[in-house]
Amino acid sequence: MKRYALFLGCTTPTRVPQYELSTRWICKRLGVELIDIEDFVCCGANQINISIEAGLLLSAMNLAYAEAQDLDIVTLCAACFGVLAEAAEELKKESVRERVNKQLSMIGLEYNGSTKVKHISRVIYEDIDLNGIRKATKRDLSKLRIAPHYGCHSLKPRSISEGFDEPDNPRTLHELIAATGAKPINYETLDLCCGGKTFPVSDDLAHSLIAKKLDNLQDKKEVDCVVLQCQTCYLMYGAQQEKVSRKFNKQYNIPVLLYPQLLGLAMGADPVADLGLNLNVPSVDGLLDRMGRFPKRF
Secondary structure (H helix, E strand, C coil): CEEEEEECCCHHHHHCHHHHHHHHHHHHHHCEEEEECCCCCCCCCCHHHCCHHHHHHHHHHHHHHHHHCCCEEEECCHHHHHHHHHHHHHCCCHHHHHHHHHHHHHHCCCCCCCCCEEEHHHHHHHHHHHHHHHHHCCCCCCCCEEEEECCCCCCCCHHHHCCCCCCCCCCHHHHHHHHCCCEECCCCCCCCCCCCCCCCCCHHHHHHHHHHHHHHHHHHCCCCEEEECCHHHHHHHHHCHHHHHHHCCCCCCCCEEEHHHHHHHHCCCCCCCCCCHHHCCCCCHHHHHHHCCCCCCC
16 A cells, blocks of 8 residues: 655645545545644745745755655645655755755754655556556546646646656646546646636736636537646636636636546545535536436535
């Protein structure tokens, strides 16, 4: 059984708990053991905006806590993955590691550079693999036509993804979706940013980016939902969808699922108790009804 230290970050537990719920459910059944480390702190993403050194120190603390238990880290948040993986790369430099370890020694920590960081999608893709997913499926999702959304941080910069996928022409999420039995759909705005990082500065710009993607998907007509792999992307395309509808005087109603929720559905999980689909916005009632196996229950 593969073992990882689960890094939840700040946003998932407080705003997108269904991401954690569904991830724990699928991992338990697919032979991936998730270890909780109570001492984990923020990844440092926001601190980097003020002080690169402070952000690096926070990342190093988390890497050191995982290393002390001889564990690699798996993240749900793509931004957490990016920040921690970039820090691990930077800390390979002996001079940087020595400088940071002087600070860590004040709280009894030391980082020696052995911790690897993976996003949950990569763990599923590599440790479980596509055949493992196919063998675990129990429900027919062949009626679903799904638009993948990769997000900006899970594969970029290229140096931290170790050749896992091609950042400018990604395919792994397409393959993960196809392994569940659903059909991934290509579309023009596949690589468009969700606007999450621009939202604190300009909600108008962020909403324009969201609308551009939703317009593209709505024009496709055959798309049943968006499936993504980052809680910030979920909040932008899901939680902001109603606001964008009002702002642009359009009626968007495109369901948004996190990949572990889709995989959980394929594996036979209960949509509410196991996957928290009742928490998703917009409602996924209609999507489940169209699948033909789920009564309207939310």
